[in-house]
Amino acid sequence: MTRFDIDAVLCISLEDRKDRREQLEKSFQALDHEIEYVLVQRDSEDPERGCYQSHLKCAELALERGYQRVLILEDDATFLPPSPRQLKWINHFLRWRNPQLFHLGGILGRMWLIPFPFVVRARMTGAHAYVLSHKACQRLVKESYQGIAIDSLFCRFFRAYSAFPMLSYQQPEAQASSDIMAHRALTKSLEVKDEAYWAHNEAKQWPALRRNWIRTLCLRFF
Numbered sequence: 001m002t003r004f005d006i007d008a009v010l011c012i013s014l015e016d017r018k019d020r021r022e023q024l025e026k027s028f029q030a031l032d033h034e035i036e037y038v039l040v041q042r043d044s045e046d047p048e049r050g051c052y053q054s055h056l057k058c059a060e061l062a063l064e065r066g067y068q069r070v071l072i073l074e075d076d077a078t079f080l081p082p083s084p085r086q087l088k089w090i091n092h093f094l095r096w097r098n099p100q101l102f103h104l105g106g107i108l109g110r111m112w113l114i115p116f117p118f119v120v121r122a123r124m125t126g127a128h129a130y131v132l133s134h135k136a137c138q139r140l141v142k143e144s145y146q147g148i149a150i151d152s153l154f155c156r157f158f159r160a161y162s163a164f165p166m167l168s169y170q171q172p173e174a175q176a177s178s179d180i181m182a183h184r185a186l187t188k189s190l191e192v193k194d195e196a197y198w199a200h201n202e203a204k205q206w207p208a209l210r211r212n213w214i215r216t217l218c219l220r221f222f
Helices: 017-026 047-064 086-098 134-141 150-157 179-187 195-203 203-213 213-217
Strands: 007-015 035-040 069-074 101-103 109-112 119-125 129-134 162-163
Touching: 007 017, 007 047, 017 035, 035 047, 047 069, 047 150, 086 119, 086 162, 101 179, 109 203, 109 213, 119 150, 129 150, 162 203, 179 213, 195 203
Parallel strands: 007 035, 007 069, 101 162
Antiparallel strands: 069 129, 101 129, 109 119, 119 162
16 A cells, blocks of 8 residues: 555545546555545636636645645546555655655656656646645645646746656546546647557656756756
C-alpha cells in the first residue's frame, strides 16, 4: 500500500458523477489514505471557472483544518503506485523541502533533474493529482479567478516539483468525458486526450530531462 507524508486526500467531483468516483476508487486501490470527496455543482456558464473555484475550495478546507500538506485529486485521475524506494524518497522530499506544489503527474512541459532521487523540477499543466503545502494554500485562496485556468496559474506562478517517473495521468476522454473538456474544445485548440496521448506524454519524460540538461547544469534546483 502507498502512504504519502500528507494530512489528507481531497477529491473534486461533480455531484452527479458517481461513475467517475467509482473509476477513481478502482484506480487508487493501492493508496493507503481515505479519500474525501468534495462534491461540487456544475458551472454551466463557465466550467473552467467552476473547476478553479473547486480547487480554491479544497485549499480553504485544508487551511480550516490546519493541514500542512494535502493531496488534491480530480475524479478522472489515475494512479501508478510507486516502488517502495521511490515512495521513501518522495516522502523524504516532502518532509525536507515541503514544496509549495508537488505533482504526482501532469501534462508535460519541462522537467529537469535535481540532486534528489525520484524527484524533478517541473513546469507542467494538469491539476488532477498534486500535493499543496499550507503556505501554497494560503497563497492560492488569495487568487480570485481572472480567466486563467487553475493548472495554468500553477504553471506560471508556483514553483513546482514532480514525482519521476510520474505516478498519475488522467482517464482517456472516451472513458471520462467532462464539461471542462467540452468547454476547452470550443474555446481553445486542444488535442483529444486519448490513450495514445497519455502514452506519448509518459514517453516524453526522459527526452525532457535530456533536453533541459542546461537547467540542471545551472543549478536551477530549489
